[in-house]
Structure formats: structure tokens, C-alpha cells
Amino acid sequence: MKAIVAERGQVTIPKKIRDRLGITAKTVLEFQENNGKIIVSKSKQEDPITKVIGCLKIEKNTDQIISELRDSE
Template identity: 35%
Template sequence: MEVTVAERGQITLPKAVRDALGLVKGSTLKVELDGSRIVLRKSVDDAISRARGRFKLDGFESTDEALRAIRGRAPGDPLDR
């Protein structure tokens, strides 16, 4: 794929690339130089922030309670007697 650098140094990422990476308006990319190559990396924090708040805790009062139901006693929890 080829893109053209605009007058102000901007490029447009092809739609296929944006869709494949789940990039939307406001997505953060990391820009790195590798010799004469430019490497763009999708920020992991961006993916996490978009997923935050999308999952319901049906039947649980807190995340901790849901995790205990799945994993059992957490370190630091008091022992049941």
C-alpha cells in the first residue's frame, strides 16, 4: 500500500488498515523510527480504555466479588472458619 504525505506532513491510513486494527477517531498510535523505517504501533492503553465499562457484573455487587466467584479466595482474604 502507498500513501502520500500531505503538505502539513499528514498521511491517511487506508480504511482496511484502520478496520483491521480497530482504529477510530481519537485512537492513539506510537510512532517509532527503525533506521529509515517508520513504525506505527497501536497503543494497548487505547484498546483497554475502549473496552472499559462494556461488561456487566450481572448478579455481583463488585468486580472483586465476581473474581472470587470465578477464582476462589484471593490473597489477603480472611480464611473461612
């Protein structure tokens, strides 16, 4: 498959490839150059929010925390 580089360096990835690889808007891609070839792959970068969900263990619910904060004022 071929694509033309636009004036600003943009290239449209053919729909067949986007669909097959699950590339959608906001998908992060990585570019590498190897012996005159450009290699494009989906980034394995994880959503930063997903990484931290559940990392804090809190024994109290929100109401208890707010109540304690108000009592300490």
C-alpha cells in the same frame, strides 16, 4: 499500500488497515523509527478514567455522605 504525506505532515491510513486493526477517530498511535523505517502501532495506553474506576471503597451511599457533610457545618 502507499499514501502521500500532506503539506502538514498528515497521512491517511488506508481503510482496510484501519478496519482490520480497529483504528477509529481518537485512537492513540505510537510512532517509532527503526533503520530508516517508520513503525506505527496502536498505543496500549489505557483510558485514565477506566484505570481508577472502583479503586475507592466507600461504605456509604451519596445521600449519607451529603447528610454527614451538612451536619458537620
